[in-house]
Amino acid sequence: MSRRMAETASVLSFDSIPTMADVEATLGCVDMNQRFELYSGRLVSFAEVGHPCGHPVFCFLGLGCMRYYSIILEDLAFKHSLRIYCIDRPGVGMSHASDPDLYKIANGMNIQKFSIMGHSCGAIYAMACALRLKSRIVGTVWLMSPWVHLTLAKRMKWIKHMPTSLLKSTSTANLLYKSLAIAAKEPPSSTDPNILNYDREKLIKAMLEDNKAESLEGANNDLMVCLELNNSFGFSYKDVTLPVHVFWGTKDPVISREAVDWMEQRLPQCTLSVIEGGTHGLLWRADVVSKIFKGIASSWKLAEFERSLSQRWSIKQLGLNKHHSYRNSTYAPLQQAIQTSNIYESQGVYSSRQIFEDPDRF
Numbered sequence: 001m002s003r004r005m006a007e008t009a010s011v012l013s014f015d016s017i018p019t020m021a022d023v024e025a026t027l028g029c030v031d032m033n034q035r036f037e038l039y040s041g042r043l044v045s046f047a048e049v050g051h052p053c054g055h056p057v058f059c060f061l062g063l064g065c066m067r068y069y070s071i072i073l074e075d076l077a078f079k080h081s082l083r084i085y086c087i088d089r090p091g092v093g094m095s096h097a098s099d100p101d102l103y104k105i106a107n108g109m110n111i112q113k114f115s116i117m118g119h120s121c122g123a124i125y126a127m128a129c130a131l132r133l134k135s136r137i138v139g140t141v142w143l144m145s146p147w148v149h150l151t152l153a154k155r156m157k158w159i160k161h162m163p164t165s166l167l168k169s170t171s172t173a174n175l176l177y178k179s180l181a182i183a184a185k186e187p188p189s190s191t192d193p194n195i196l197n198y199d200r201e202k203l204i205k206a207m208l209e210d211n212k213a214e215s216l217e218g219a220n221n222d223l224m225v226c227l228e229l230n231n232s233f234g235f236s237y238k239d240v241t242l243p244v245h246v247f248w249g250t251k252d253p254v255i256s257r258e259a260v261d262w263m264e265q266r267l268p269q270c271t272l273s274v275i276e277g278g279t280h281g282l283l284w285r286a287d288v289v290s291k292i293f294k295g296i297a298s299s300w301k302l303a304e305f306e307r308s309l310s311q312r313w314s315i316k317q318l319g320l321n322k323h324h325s326y327r328n329s330t331y332a333p334l335q336q337a338i339q340t341s342n343i344y345e346s347q348g349v350y351s352s353r354q355i356f357e358d359p360d361r362f
Contacts, residue, residue, distance in 0.1 A: 023206045027068050035094060038104055045094035046087040046105075050077025055138075055300045056111045058102065058129070059086045062120030062145075062283070063222045066093040068207045072284060080293040085109075089125070091221045102129050106136070113303070115296045117142040119283045120254070121226045124233060130240045139299025140243040142292045144282040145252055147226055148237070148259040243269040245295065247288050249278020 026032070032047045047067035050057075054077065061069055070086035077084045087105065088095040106114060115138050118126030123146030130141045244267055248260040264272040275288060282288045 020202050020206065023202050026071065027206055027210060032068060032071065033094075036105055036108055038098070038101065038108075040098065042096040042098040043094065044087060044096070044105060045092075046085055047071075048083065048085055049074045050084045051081045052083070054078075054081045054083035055297070056109075056114040057082050057084050057296060058106075058114055058116050059084050060116070060118040060122030060125040061086060062122050063147075063226065064092070065119075065122075066207075066210075068210055069283070071203070073289060076286065076289050076293050080290075080297045082115075082293055082296060089222065097221070103133060106133075112136065113138050115139055115142075115299065117144075117292055117296070118146065119144045120280065121147040121222055123147050124226070127237055127240050127244075128233070128235060130242045130244070131235055134242060137242060138296075138303050140245050140295060141240065142245050142247075142295065144247045144288065144292075145249065145255050145280045146246055146260070146263065147255065148262065149233075237263060238266050238268075241268050243271070245271045245273065245292075247273045247275060247278075247282055247292070249275045249280065249282055251277055252280045254280045 031049065034046050034048060036044045036046065038044065045067060047070045049070045050073065057077075059070060059073065061067075066088050067086040070084055073084050087102070091097040106112070113136055116126045116129055118124075118141075123143045126141055126143060127146075130137060244263070246260050246263055248255060248257070250257075260272055264270045273291075275282060275285070278285065278288070
């Protein structure tokens with residue numbers, strides 16, 4: 001079971017199987033149910049998991065997913081000294097139906113630099129941040145099963161022809177949430193001991209119930225964004241110049257190989273990792289998430305080294321400038337005297353300039 005669940009559960013070891021009450025207690029803890037108030041007065045709900053002093057990472061979840069899904073990242077984030085922030089998008093969870101603004105949220109949390117990762121339709125939001133907040137992002141943009149335009153995905157085109165009223169119906173939202181449960185059946189990795197060992201069925205049941213209890217509107221909003229029924233994305237993935245690393249499973253029923261190949265070929269800096277046998281639920285794959293977290297941690301180490309090197313160089317330069325300024329101020333009267341003494345050279349009087357240039361002559 002997870003580190004957090006072991007702290008809140010009624011069991012005594014990580015190997016014990018938690019009860020449904022233990023799962024609910026974990027999802028109900030303070031860190032999983034935080035809210036941030038924007039200047040406009042609107043509230044945004046988010047979860048914060050991982051290392052308490054870890055490097056900040058904003059995680060954008062998939063269609064209809066809310067902050068509770070961040071619990072599956074808890075142990076791996078702690079292992080790699082990362083702090084994961086999962087923000088509920090407008091209409092999801094306890095977030096008000098307003099435009100998301102990561103810039104204001106990051107400023108309010110006093111987070112100047114951060115990394116980003118996205119799963120499924122969360123890739124849209126991650127890439128938008130990579131374009132608009134480029135200077136604040138550390139390292140690579142990490143994407144799992146990224147959503148692309150339907151003309152590129154070459155799948156699910158039929159859904160765009162469905163009436164909007166039907167797409168927004170409660171039954172459709174319920175269907176979307178059920179698809180999340182199917183994605184969670186992604187087989188766990190036996191190579192990483194930090195995979196959550198508790199019963200996934202209990203976790204999924206608890207998260208779905210909490211999702212429905214808080215908001216169903218968010219799933220509809222995400223769906224409208226994915227299908228671009230109300231508006232287009234407002235940008236192109238091709239405009240993102242930061243390095244992008246894409247993970248895609250060969251058994252993904254939602255995103256086609258053509259879609260991720262398009263990203264690899266058209267993006268300025270894009271790396272594609274193909275997971276053999278992987279489905280759309282790569283967020284549940286400990287081996288995939290572990291690779292991403294390891295890459296994020298390495299980017300932070302490199303950034304810290306470069307910043308340290310830059311600071312040391314700046315201090316050295318500052319010292320040289322101060323020394324140079326001191327020498328200039330010390331020898332300024334002498335230099336003025338040298339310049340003044342030049343008027344005597346024509347009269348056969350040796351100037352101080354000549355003495356300094358060739359002292360052996362005298």
